[in-house]
Amino acid sequence: MSSAERRDTTAPAGTVADALRDAIAGGDFAPNQRLVEADLSEQFGASRAAVRAALVELTSEGLVERVQNRGARVRAVSVEEAVEITEVRMVLEGLLAAKAATRLSDDDRARLRQIGASMQDAVASGDLLGYSGLNSELHTFVRESADQRTAGLLLERLRGQNVRHQFRLAMQPGRPSVSLPQHLAIIEALCAGDPDAAEQAMRVHLQSVVEALSRVDPGPRAGRRG
Amino acid sequence: MSSAERRDTTAPAGTVADALRDAIAGGDFAPNQRLVEADLSEQFGASRAAVRAALVELTSEGLVERVQNRGARVRAVSVEEAVEITEVRMVLEGLLAAKAATRLSDDDRARLRQIGASMQDAVASGDLLGYSGLNSELHTFVRESADQRTAGLLLERLRGQNVRHQFRLAMQPGRPSVSLPQHLAIIEALCAGDPDAAEQAMRVHLQSVVEALSRVDPGPRAGRRG
DNA sequence: GGCGTGGAGGTTGTCGACAATGAGTTCAGC
DNA sequence: GCTGAACTCATTGTCGACAACCTCCACGCC
Structure with missing residues (x-):
């Protein structure tokens, strides 16, 4: 509940992945919730490219789901x-x-x-x-x-x-x-x-x-x- | 050198990850060999961003190693x-x-x-x-x-x-x-x-x-x- | 002669903008 | 009133360029 708050400083690097990971694990994002790159970019104070990289990383960790041209969402595990x-x-x-x-x-x-x-x-x-x-x-x-x-x-x-x-x-x-x-x-x-x-x-x-x-x-x- | 040959057409999407995966598995890249984004970009005929995404993906699969500001290399498993x-x-x-x-x-x-x-x-x-x-x-x-x-x-x-x-x-x-x-x-x-x-x-x-x-x-x- | 300093080159990290794609919506036609 | 198509909008994919950083090398100083 406290992990996804706004940040003042630009996120240094792969920090975005960690923050996003914590936010998902902590329940700040609901399963199947869409993860729009621009929104996350603003939320974490990072560039869209950084968010994108984090999304790719979390995808192969099985936490988010990404489909071509349709964006990413929190993966819901059945x-x-x-x-x-x-x-x-x-x-x-x-x-x-x-x-x-x-x-x-x-x-x-x-x-x-x-x-x-x-x-x-x-x-x-x-x-x-x-x-x-x-x-x-x-x-x-x-x-x-x-x-x-x-x-x-x-x-x-x-x-x-x-x-x-x-x-x-x-x-x-x-x-x-x-x-x-x-x-x-x-x-x-x-x-x-x-x-x-x-x-x-x-x-x-x-x-x-x-x-x-x-x-x-x-x-x-x-x-x-x- | 079967999988890493040059391509004429630009790689559509996450194809780069697959190609790079095959190339590493097939031995086209030696362990610890550096993977320079610009070189791979030319080699696979893809944008540097695509190569970058592929590198991130393969990193969390354990095939490549990436260190901040120092680039990526083929991970050597002891x-x-x-x-x-x-x-x-x-x-x-x-x-x-x-x-x-x-x-x-x-x-x-x-x-x-x-x-x-x-x-x-x-x-x-x-x-x-x-x-x-x-x-x-x-x-x-x-x-x-x-x-x-x-x-x-x-x-x-x-x-x-x-x-x-x-x-x-x-x-x-x-x-x-x-x-x-x-x-x-x-x-x-x-x-x-x-x-x-x-x-x-x-x-x-x-x-x-x-x-x-x-x-x-x-x-x-x-x-x-x- | 060894060591620290400065510079040059190369490579990655970051950003902004543009093109491409897909989804939802509106409007015309039947 | 319903179906279909075109349109609009939001969002992602891609690209090029610039800045930051690290490494390596040469030079000067102690």
Whole structure:
């Protein structure tokens, strides 16, 4: 809500892509909303060429859709796509969990257990937002511990495409009580240094996310035009 | 020098990206070679703006590297990165193999068995190039049968980054005799309609590729600037 | 002789304007 | 009243030129 405000200074360079990325992720632009180059140019205080470059970049990241001579719009990811993305996350994060399990320091283990304890507290006190934050903290921790930049980069991009569905899922009632034990199992396997168990636990968790996504109603329709 | 030849007509649109992609994949440009916008502009008969857009696009695909005010160059992927990429392929193609196993028609199965038989013939007659072609045909077949566009797109991009290493690996003596039974195992599991076995077989195969890549010498030095 | 300084060349970044394309709208004809 | 075509408008695609920047090289100074 605060990322798309006007800027006084001309944007130095590829900054436009970052700003636009944040704005889309932050919900400043609705799915399927048109992204007119001239408007964005004024909004971000950048040249139209810079906006154009940012649009091209975000297109190959899957956040915007561009059709010849018809302009760009925020790409709306359907539930089916969200499932696909989560399936990919499942195997990718499984790989990272396995690699991370063999590389954790004692400090890392302590940090993981701390996250686990905080998660239990958050669920116990019904703090959905805090739990959601700890959730992404856990996944980020695994990603960074694994030392696999290729998978890490892909995951980061996929996360960008999925934030909306991710958010909707997190607000689903009863969701924390099913995901909490899965998260704890992941942490346990990681701390035990067992790569196979860690991968398996991560996959179980994300498979459950896949099923939860499939169960959820189609949600905000993806086809509307603005 | 098949893909990068001069063109008479101005390139219509995002065609430049495709042409440049092919040229890099085809080896017309060496790793770390500078990509000067003006030169490419003349070479492809397109405006500099079009070249620029293509460069941005290929950058986020991981084929070129761009640094502020210093221009673009063909990205050289190190052996370590090739290993990472193959690890990602391992889990992604494993996922696709599992999904494909549950969706194959009788025609598909026949086609798969045919590929397997051709592979055996190629290896028996020492036809390395033919075997290599059948190899990518198999992987492509799995990718398309799985009906998972997200994973499929990621794999296609990763393949683009890895062609060079892939090629060096294929020419390694003794490599076919180890990969052939793995390929046959994949085909068998797919035809049996067993998703777990198919995923496992695919992972075993690509894990072996990872190990082969690690064994191979560092090859053309990739990382250093200059 | 080594090191810092200045200049020259080349390449990218940016801008403004014009042409081309597509969509929506209005108007005539049936 | 409805259909079809032409027109208008908004928006993107393309181009050329200029400015900013980096690199390399030569020169002078310590």
